[in-house]
Amino acid sequence: MFSTLIEFRSYGQQAVEAAKYIGQGSAVTLDHLNRSPVTVQYPYEKILPSERFRGRIHFEFDKCIACEVCVRVCPVNLPVVDWILIKDIKKKRLRSYSIDFGVCIFCGNCVEYCPTNCLSMTEEYELSSYDRHELNQDQTALGRLPLSISQEVSIQVLSISLNFLSESQKVWG
Ligand code: SF4
Ligand code: SF4
Structure with a gap:
């Protein structure tokens, strides 16, 4: 019983960690959505x-x-x-x-x-x-x-x- 509780706690911690990383990744993705493209469509566009x-x-x-x-x-x-x-x-x-x-x-x-x-x-x-x-x-x-x-x-x-x-x-x- 005690070992099952420890396992549950460990799973819970892992789930929280995973959610944190997913949140960080999504924040980076959303940040990039706000940026204008840096790719130049050469030769139709030139800097x-x-x-x-x-x-x-x-x-x-x-x-x-x-x-x-x-x-x-x-x-x-x-x-x-x-x-x-x-x-x-x-x-x-x-x-x-x-x-x-x-x-x-x-x-x-x-x-x-x-x-x-x-x-x-x-x-x-x-x-x-x-x-x-x-x-x-x-x-x-x-x-x-x-x-x-x-x-x-x-x-x-x-x-x-x-x-x-x-x-x-x-x-x-
Ligand atoms: S450095 Fe002298 S040789 Fe060279 S382009 Fe100028 S004037 Fe002409
Ligand atoms: S000095 Fe430099 S720019 Fe001029 S011809 Fe030689 S390599 Fe080219």
């Missing part, structure tokens, strides 16, 4: 990149003085600067310039150190290609004006980077 986003590099041929500072500060010696020396005026003349975005790590060093500001980072991040050779862009491709996501009429632009961050912080603590 507006932040102001200092490091995307495709834009290059202005006319401003370049072929000093090769960008090559020296690049961790992978990436930009290819082809120039000739004009002996009469003792000046370099740029012939071609290219960056291979298949190798670039978008660190922004070249942009930071270029003395004539002919390099800049755009907000373009959709650079994928079926042919990796297409990622090697010459001065013509690099000189293309950047496309802004906000100009794409068929796409819903989400200016939710800050909300997204705060929601993520809620999720990950």
Whole structure:
């Protein structure tokens, strides 16, 4: 009789514990129901990149003085600067310039150190290609004006980077 009572008491304690855990789980579920979704339906929706986003590099041929500072500060010696020396005026003349975005790590060093500001980072991040050779862009491709996501009429632009961050912080603590 005494042992049965102890068993009942133990069952009761376990039932209370189980109910407590179910209650805690349900509270977490209900808390998540109040949150807006953080999933972006790419490519129909896109998040507006932040102001200092490091995307495709834009290059202005006319401003370049072929000093090769960008090559020296690049961790992978990436930009290819082809120039000739004009002996009469003792000046370099740029012939071609290219960056291979298949190798670039978008660190922004070249942009930071270029003395004539002919390099800049755009907000373009959709650079994928079926042919990796297409990622090697010459001065013509690099000189293309950047496309802004906000100009794409068929796409819903989400200016939710800050909300997204705060929601993520809620999720990950
Ligand atoms: S640092 Fe600037 S100016 Fe010098 S070669 Fe590179 S892109 Fe041209
Ligand atoms: S962004 Fe960095 S890795 Fe890419 S070319 Fe410039 S310095 Fe090199």
